[in-house]
Amino acid sequence: MVCPAPGALLRLGRKQWRPVPRIGIASAPVDPKPHFCIIGVPGGTSCASFPDRAWVSLRVVAVLREAIAGIREMHRPMVSRLAVSTQAHEQLVDVTARVQAAVSEAGLQSGVVTLFVPHTTAAVTINENADPSVAQDILKGLMELVPRAAEYYRHLEGNSDAHIKATLVGPSVQVLVEGGKLVLGTWQGIYLCEFDGPRERKLWVKMSAD
Amino acid sequence: MVCPAPGALLRLGRKQWRPVPRIGIASAPVDPKPHFCIIGVPGGTSCASFPDRAWVSLRVVAVLREAIAGIREMHRPMVSRLAVSTQAHEQLVDVTARVQAAVSEAGLQSGVVTLFVPHTTAAVTINENADPSVAQDILKGLMELVPRAAEYYRHLEGNSDAHIKATLVGPSVQVLVEGGKLVLGTWQGIYLCEFDGPRERKLWVKMSAD
Amino acid sequence: MVCPAPGALLRLGRKQWRPVPRIGIASAPVDPKPHFCIIGVPGGTSCASFPDRAWVSLRVVAVLREAIAGIREMHRPMVSRLAVSTQAHEQLVDVTARVQAAVSEAGLQSGVVTLFVPHTTAAVTINENADPSVAQDILKGLMELVPRAAEYYRHLEGNSDAHIKATLVGPSVQVLVEGGKLVLGTWQGIYLCEFDGPRERKLWVKMSAD
Numbered sequence: 001m002v003c004p005a006p007g008a009l010l011r012l013g014r015k016q017w018r019p020v021p022r023i024g025i026a027s028a029p030v031d032p033k034p035h036f037c038i039i040g041v042p043g044g045t046s047c048a049s050f051p052d053r054a055w056v057s058l059r060v061v062a063v064l065r066e067a068i069a070g071i072r073e074m075h076r077p078m079v080s081r082l083a084v085s086t087q088a089h090e091q092l093v094d095v096t097a098r099v100q101a102a103v104s105e106a107g108l109q110s111g112v113v114t115l116f117v118p119h120t121t122a123a124v125t126i127n128e129n130a131d132p133s134v135a136q137d138i139l140k141g142l143m144e145l146v147p148r149a150a151e152y153y154r155h156l157e158g159n160s161d162a163h164i165k166a167t168l169v170g171p172s173v174q175v176l177v178e179g180g181k182l183v184l185g186t187w188q189g190i191y192l193c194e195f196d197g198p199r200e201r202k203l204w205v206k207m208s209a210d
Numbered sequence: 211m212v213c214p215a216p217g218a219l220l221r222l223g224r225k226q227w228r229p230v231p232r233i234g235i236a237s238a239p240v241d242p243k244p245h246f247c248i249i250g251v252p253g254g255t256s257c258a259s260f261p262d263r264a265w266v267s268l269r270v271v272a273v274l275r276e277a278i279a280g281i282r283e284m285h286r287p288m289v290s291r292l293a294v295s296t297q298a299h300e301q302l303v304d305v306t307a308r309v310q311a312a313v314s315e316a317g318l319q320s321g322v323v324t325l326f327v328p329h330t331t332a333a334v335t336i337n338e339n340a341d342p343s344v345a346q347d348i349l350k351g352l353m354e355l356v357p358r359a360a361e362y363y364r365h366l367e368g369n370s371d372a373h374i375k376a377t378l379v380g381p382s383v384q385v386l387v388e389g390g391k392l393v394l395g396t397w398q399g400i401y402l403c404e405f406d407g408p409r410e411r412k413l414w415v416k417m418s419a420d
Numbered sequence: 421m422v423c424p425a426p427g428a429l430l431r432l433g434r435k436q437w438r439p440v441p442r443i444g445i446a447s448a449p450v451d452p453k454p455h456f457c458i459i460g461v462p463g464g465t466s467c468a469s470f471p472d473r474a475w476v477s478l479r480v481v482a483v484l485r486e487a488i489a490g491i492r493e494m495h496r497p498m499v500s501r502l503a504v505s506t507q508a509h510e511q512l513v514d515v516t517a518r519v520q521a522a523v524s525e526a527g528l529q530s531g532v533v534t535l536f537v538p539h540t541t542a543a544v545t546i547n548e549n550a551d552p553s554v555a556q557d558i559l560k561g562l563m564e565l566v567p568r569a570a571e572y573y574r575h576l577e578g579n580s581d582a583h584i585k586a587t588l589v590g591p592s593v594q595v596l597v598e599g600g601k602l603v604l605g606t607w608q609g610i611y612l613c614e615f616d617g618p619r620e621r622k623l624w625v626k627m628s629a630d
Contacts, residue, residue, distance in 0.1 A: 079598070144360070170380055343575040
């Protein structure tokens with residue numbers, strides 16, 4: 001039996017058509033008989049035909065369609081792209097609440113969140129957000145470590161210090177999610193680290209379900 | 211047909227009840243007829259009824275129930291929370307064997323482990339655990355980089371250096387798992403980094419199956 | 421009914437045998453009757469027997485077998501181990517194109533890539549790869565931070581600076597994948613960081629599908 005490709009239209013009746021799903025089951029009394037059941041899976045499709053007396057089995061298929069839909073739902077990509085406006089040349093911006101909002105909106109219940117900063121003079125870290133002086137001390141500590149200007153810097157844009165800090169702090173960090181909530185330690189908050197602002201920055205929140 | 215919600219009790223016989231699963235299939239000769247097949251998927255439930263002659267199909271459903279159970283098993287959340295007692299103000303504690311034990315206990319065969327330290331004055335790193343002097347040199351190197359006391363520190367708890375080191379080393383790291391084993395390089399071990407001890411610390415081991 | 425273990429041979433006909441899959445459905449008119457349907461799921465197998473008139477249902481099983489195969493495909497482990505020859509004592513090697521090639525070869529469409537360096541004197545970072553002077557400035561900046569020789573170094577191999585840098589930069593980083601492509605910021609490239617070369621290094625590319 002020739003099996004239609006994902007996206008191909010499956011003729012159900014005289015004027016009824018339904019696309020074959022990439023993942024999932026399309027089952028219908030196609031015109032003319034016999035009855036087709038087409039399943040799309042990653043990598044292709046498979047199909048089988050049934051005589052009319054197979055209706056009972058097709059009810060099982062109807063139930064399975066839901067199961068496949070549930071599995072697909074569990075695997076759907078979930079990414080949120082947050083825009084963060086920084087206000088100073090160097091700044092730690094607490095984004096914890098916004099990351100939690102992204103997780104809640106996506107409906108992620110259990111899994112891991114990967115935070116990623118798509119910039120080369122910014123980074124992401126997790127540190128105390130109770131006393132704001134901690135963020136200040138971290139920024140100042142990094143300034144002490146990496147001088148704003150140095151004779152050996154070759155990069156002509158004059159922001160080599162920001163690039164070095166970005167590599168020291170890092171572009172990505174992971175946070176666990178349980179019961180729909182970010183699981184952080186008592187004093188932990190998530191910070192976007194600006195090292196060459198003020199600018200419009202992005203923080204990508206990639207959610208991976210268990 | 212009205213479909214019961216996950217957790218609702220499905221009446222099987224006069225005194226028999228079974229809760230509808232959140233994910234999975236509950237199929238039973240409910241009282242009175244017809245026969246119900248209820249499938250719970252993320253986001254809701256779906257159900258179908260069958261006349262008696264559907265029993266053969268229901269055997270298929272019985273087989274499928276196992277498949278769904280297997281899929282659910284593959285997606286079950288696996289987190290282990292290790293308690294680590296540190297013994298000094300600054301210390302690298304080798305936790306490799308304990309992380310491996312957590313992976314073995316959870317039965318993870320293939321995937322990624324995310325290690326996460328829920329503290330703001332501790333971190334996690336991977337480095338040589340053959341010669342213990344490497345861990346000493348790393349600790350001393352960090353002390354040289356970030357002074358214990360500095361005029362510019364504003365945080366009143368007096369542990370700003372530990373916060374800065376936590377951000378430099380980072381709160382999370384990933385390790386691959388294959389064949390039930392952590393896959394590390396020849397000389398690599400996993401260290402919890404204490405920068406403001408001695409204390410009782412936690413290390414979370416989140417396991418994500420392929 | 422006794423259910424064969426995964427890997428056991430299922431007798432189909434006089435000289436036909438088929439191994440029971442670890443995950444998946446093996447359904448066949450075994451000799452003698454009745455008809456067996458065996459499903460392997462993580463953790464074991466389950467099976468059911470059918471009389472001949474169950475053939476219609478078994479067609480459903482045939483369709484399901486494809487679905488299970490698709491699910492298994494979505495969960496197959498994908499790791500690529502890149503060999504990287506470094507040419508200098510300290511070097512940032514741009515591996516972006518090679519990581520993309522590994523993703524393309526594995527066919528990962530959507531998910532997260534975990535990059536892992538199985539060494540203790542090398543690391544992985546993401547930073548600008550447009551102007552090569554940025555990589556130079558990062559290397560020089562790290563040299564300034566961590567002296568090649570120091571009186572306090574105890575490790576006899578004389579490469580303590582490389583171990584310290586490896587912990588500062590880190591052994592793992594994550595990158596998102598969408599539409600089969602690494603999703604990086606405009607200026608971002610992926611670098612293997614050599615701190616004690618020249619050597620033959622490895623970079624592991626672990627791909628986790630959504």
